Amino acid sequence: MHHMTIHEARQLLDKGETTSVKLVEAVLERIDSVEPQIRAYLHLDREGALAAAEKADNGKPNSPLHGIPLSVKDVLCTHDMPTTCGSKILEGFIPPYDATVVERLRSAGAILLGKVAMDEFAMGSTSENCAFQVPENPWKAGYVTGGSSGGSAAAVAADACFASLGSDTGGSIRQPASLCGTVGMKPTYGRVSRYGLVAFASSLDQIGPLAKDVQDCALIMNCLAGHDPRDSTSVNRPVPDYTAALSEGLAGMRIGVPEEYFGEGLDPEVNRAIRDGIAMLKDAGAEIVDVRLPHTEYCVAVYYLIAPAEASSNLARFDGVRFGHRAMEAETLLDMYRQTRSEGFGDEVKRRILIGTYALSAGYYDAYYKKASQVRTLIKNDFESAFTTCDLLVSPVTPTPAWKKGTHADDPLALYLSDILTISANLAGIPAMSVPCGFSSNGLPIGMQLQGAHFAEETLLRAAWNLERCAGISDHKPKLP
Amino acid sequence: MKITNENVERVARLARLDLSPGEIETMTRQLDTILSYVAKLDELDTADIDVTTHTQSMVNAFRDDAVLPSLPREKALAAAPRQNGEAFVVPRII
Numbered sequence: 151m152h153h154m155t156i157h158e159a160r161q162l163l164d165k166g167e168t169t170s171v172k173l174v175e176a177v178l179e180r181i182d183s184v185e186p187q188i189r190a191y192l193h194l195d196r197e198g199a200l201a202a203a204e205k206a207d208n209g210k211p212n213s214p215l216h217g218i219p220l221s222v223k224d225v226l227c228t229h230d231m232p233t234t235c236g237s238k239i240l241e242g243f244i245p246p247y248d249a250t251v252v253e254r255l256r257s258a259g260a261i262l263l264g265k266v267a268m269d270e271f272a273m274g275s276t277s278e279n280c281a282f283q284v285p286e287n288p289w290k291a292g293y294v295t296g297g298s299s300g301g302s303a304a305a306v307a308a309d310a311c312f313a314s315l316g317s318d319t320g321g322s323i324r325q326p327a328s329l330c331g332t333v334g335m336k337p338t339y340g341r342v343s344r345y346g347l348v349a350f351a352s353s354l355d356q357i358g359p360l361a362k363d364v365q366d367c368a369l370i371m372n373c374l375a376g377h378d379p380r381d382s383t384s385v386n387r388p389v390p391d392y393t394a395a396l397s398e399g400l401a402g403m404r405i406g407v408p409e410e411y412f413g414e415g416l417d418p419e420v421n422r423a424i425r426d427g428i429a430m431l432k433d434a435g436a437e438i439v440d441v442r443l444p445h446t447e448y449c450v451a452v453y454y455l456i457a458p459a460e461a462s463s464n465l466a467r468f469d470g471v472r473f474g475h476r477a478m479e480a481e482t483l484l485d486m487y488r489q490t491r492s493e494g495f496g497d498e499v500k501r502r503i504l505i506g507t508y509a510l511s512a513g514y515y516d517a518y519y520k521k522a523s524q525v526r527t528l529i530k531n532d533f534e535s536a537f538t539t540c541d542l543l544v545s546p547v548t549p550t551p552a553w554k555k556g557t558h559a560d561d562p563l564a565l566y567l568s569d570i571l572t573i574s575a576n577l578a579g580i581p582a583m584s585v586p587c588g589f590s591s592n593g594l595p596i597g598m599q600l601q602g603a604h605f606a607e608e609t610l611l612r613a614a615w616n617l618e619r620c621a622g623i624s625d626h627k628p629k630l631p
Numbered sequence: 632m633k634i635t636n637e638n639v640e641r642v643a644r645l646a647r648l649d650l651s652p653g654e655i656e657t658m659t660r661q662l663d664t665i666l667s668y669v670a671k672l673d674e675l676d677t678a679d680i681d682v683t684t685h686t687q688s689m690v691n692a693f694r695d696d697a698v699l700p701s702l703p704r705e706k707a708l709a710a711a712p713r714q715n716g717e718a719f720v721v722p723r724i725i
Binding site: 243244245246247339340353379382383385445447448450451452454455462466469470471472473474475476478480481482483484485486487488489491492495500501503504505507508511518520521522523524525526527528530562563566577578579580604 | 638639642643645646647648649650654658661662664665666668669671672673675677680681682683684685686687689692694702706707709710711712713719721722723724
């Protein structure tokens with residue numbers, strides 16, 4: 151039963167042909183068989199999941215997610231499970247409350263199986279920066295899952311949960327979804343509450359689903375979206391039924407192809423898969439138009455100033471006083487701060503704190519942070535102008551399929567540059583998705599990115615659903631034990 | 632502008648990080664590469680461009696100034712490495 155989608159399992163549950171306990175048992179068995187290879191779970195709560203499933207079986211379903219076992223990225227606070235952010239500085243930390251999205255899943259009756267691996271504090275593009283274990287791509291041993299929500303993508307692709315929640319600051323949902331062949335959505339900035347999401351870069355972070363298909367993605371969005379008074383950046387705006395957007399045919403939809411996203415460094419197989427996908431969208435009735443996003447080449451530079459600047463401020467709270475690791479032997483307060491942080495943070499986190507602190511420090515603020523925030527306006531304007539001529543934009547998610555672990559070990563800039571196609575959506579605050587659309591010759595998944603105007607999630611889902619039906623690969627599964 | 636070991640040491644002090652001499656060497660080299668790359672932004676004239684710090688049109692999110700239930704003290708203290716039931720305990724400051 152582990153291979154089913156949420157909507158398939160829902161039908162069996164509603165017909166009384168299975169129970170939540172049976173679903174949880176099936177997924178736990180699946181986890182036992184695939185986990186030695188994919189290493190997605192940092193924490194698995196078997197007893198808690200079975201107890202919640204029993205309760206769900208005795209209760210009345212109030213949501214399509216009722217009784218469905220899910221996982222969540224370890225950056226989301228859970229009051230009954232550790233929340234480590236993949237960092238030694240939060241090892242063993244059990245938060246005093248649930249994140250709003252976790253609370254929403256629980257009140258919908260969903261079952262939380264456990265917490266999945268990620269790059270430390272969501273900083274990375276491969277999940278190799280996780281301090282505890284590095285998840286592996288279910289499609290090919292020794293290959294990265296992508297990141298930072300790599301545990302979520304691996305667990306969904308390997309049927310080790312029905313779906314997962316991730317977070318996306320510069321592509322951290324879409325990129326691993328693409329590299330592992332799952333659907334992933336980063337909603338519009340403000341659409342989903344971030345209360346209880348451990349903050350990385352507050353003007354960029356969004357929470358969203360990684361799912362086995364587009365319909366499941368829409369079902370989860372129905373549960374997550376909405377205003378939360380505890381997150382002042384969440385928007386008070388009606389939430390549609392996202393599943394209603396899943397209708398056949400794309401007549402009347404104008405789809406833009408930005409040539410800047412098909413530039414130098416794009417793998418020929420990725421290019422071909424995306425071009426084939428565009429042809430499918432056209433066959434489904436969409437009109438394909440060329441558009442320009444002229445400032446795309448600046449997005450990596452903008453992002454790698456703004457995100458570290460915000461991170462250097464957000465991560466100041468990890469000082470050993472209130473939670474997590476403390477250097478107990480330190481004799482003065484200042485030594486305690488310094489030793490705690492130096493022992494607790496990994497290299498990539500230190501690197502970004504240093505870049506961010508530098509970019510914000512006296513004498514450099516105008517040249518770096520302010521300049522980047524101005525170019526961010528130009529990038530945002532590019533999208534606003536593009537969306538006057540089309541309803542959504544299609545492109546690759548990543549320039550290449552998944553690569554071997556260890557590839558960029560000592561070259562952080564090379565890895566940062568691989569984020570070039572996903573970063574702009576966060577800078578502009580627009581919704582974006584990854585949808586599986588093909589495979590490379592060595593069997594690695596390739597995802598298509600869809601980007602829409604603010605709050606155009608329904609347009610994205612409709613196009614994604616049509617692409618999924620035309621591509622006909624949603625039943626392709628990785629070969630696992 | 633070339634990033635030096637001294638730049639990195641200064642920023643590490645500000646960020647409350649202790650770096651080993653080896654870490655300072657590596658970080659200096661990597662920060663220099665990264666900051667040389669971001670200098671690409673200087674190609675653009677942004678003199679008349681406003682900054683974007685936030686992508687929603689909201690200006691302020693006000694709420695009523697009313698007292699609501701908040702985190703109980705024992706829960707707030709529960710995850711602290713050292714506490715005395717009333718407060719977080721840290722090394723002596725003065």
